[in-house]
Amino acid sequence: MNAPRTRVQRRPVHGVLLLDKPLGLSSNQALQKAKWLLRAEKAGHTGTLDPLATGVLPLCFGAATKFSQLHLDADKTYEAIARLGIRTSTGDAEGEVIEERPVAVTPEDLARVQAQFTGPIRQVPPMHSALKKDGKALYEYAREGVEVERAAREVVIHALELSRLSAHEIRIRARVSKGTYIRTLGEDIGAALGCGAHLSALRRTATGGFEVSRCVTLEALETMSEAQRLDQLLPTEALVAGHTHVILGAEDAARFLSGLRRRGPWPDAAEVAVFGEAPPAFLGTGHVKAGELIPGRLLNPIEIQQTLLTEATP
Incomplete structure (x- = not known):
């Protein structure tokens, strides 16, 4: 017979936790885990990261949830690895391979494409995203095999650096405006290089003024005492610095x-x-x-x- 679960005694907790989200967890799963560890009454996050992405995920507790919207609009910085020559149904390693092409990319090609995708660009949101159409998330349509027409939106790539890692991989470093889909950017870069691509890894290294070097992992939080966990919180006003x-x-x-x-x-x-x-x-x-x-x-x-x-x- 299973032992009864101990009910967590919640308490008011106010502030911002900079979490280094682990691979494989959704943003909400990571939030709920941190909320449980802090025994917090109220919590929310400042925009989602894909389960296959890691990195900076600011979590807001108590009074800080009132100001989480402010950070949704912040610029974000990402590092990604794009696998050249293979396109997938989702634009990342989770999807099925839908096309393979030979790769013949030169340093000059990378420089040309880097310049092409720096500044204001137009993106078509991916089907595998949380963007809603008629009250339903696009990824729900995608799971049903339904392709929905999406209007291109203007986003800004403030800074972009493309570098070669191997014959079939490049590293993408990008600082972007809100609403930019890095999977779509990787796919578009692959198309511009003439070989196609998908993301094999994605990490958010900064959002607004919050950098990954200031983040704590769930693993580290689990080893801490309650007082040490509370010490990890930034004050609510960190969101309006x-x-x-x-x-x-x-x-x-x-x-x-x-x-x-x-x-x-x-x-x-x-x-x-x-x-x-x-x-x-x-x-x-x-x-x-x-x-x-x-x-x-x-x-x-x-x-x-x-x-x-x-x-x-x-």
């Missing part, structure tokens, strides 16, 4: 948190991170227009109190 800072006194802070606009000597700013002065605490976001600080997304007093208590705990 690029925002203009505004600091409010106690009276203005209380009014701001109730949704009231405040007047002050601030220049216009589209993205503002607002902090209380005493005690020093992150209150939320807003924007400044014509000397008015206009509230955006706000923490509630309980979230602020819980965050301050956590930070005060040695």
Whole structure:
């Protein structure tokens, strides 16, 4: 007879965990594992990584989930390995081989294609993606063998580096705008080289200002004590590091948190991170227009109190 499962006692946890997502887990599986390890009440992520991709996956807990959308729009940096001469049904190693062609790629070819795919480009989203058509994910249509017409979308490849690894493999390093599909980029590069390609490996090395060197693995988290796991969390305001800072006194802070606009000597700013002065605490976001600080997304007093208590705990 199986022993009854111990119910995990959840608790309020606020902050951002930079996870190095392992191979084979979906983003949601990785999130649920980290949520269980932290015993967190509420959690979400800032955009998915394919199960076959590894690397930077910022996970948001508690109050930080209110600001996760901000990171969906961040530029991302990837390293991928493309296998030349073989096209697959999914654009990666999971799919079935649908075409094989000889490979005759020169350094000049790589340089030409690298220049061709740097800057604004148009991409047709892959069928094996979570993009929705009539309320249904494209990958669901793909599983049913249905091909859905997709409109090309403009994305930006801010930086691209192609280098040869072997006769049939190249490394792709790319910093890209939101909405860029690296599998599609690999397939398009293969087509431009005249031999076709699919991705055999994919790793996200940065998203926004978060780099993989700052990430922790699930394996490492499992070996830690609860206090050590909490120490891995970045504060919620790490998600708004690029925002203009505004600091409010106690009276203005209380009014701001109730949704009231405040007047002050601030220049216009589209993205503002607002902090209380005493005690020093992150209150939320807003924007400044014509000397008015206009509230955006706000923490509630309980979230602020819980965050301050956590930070005060040695």
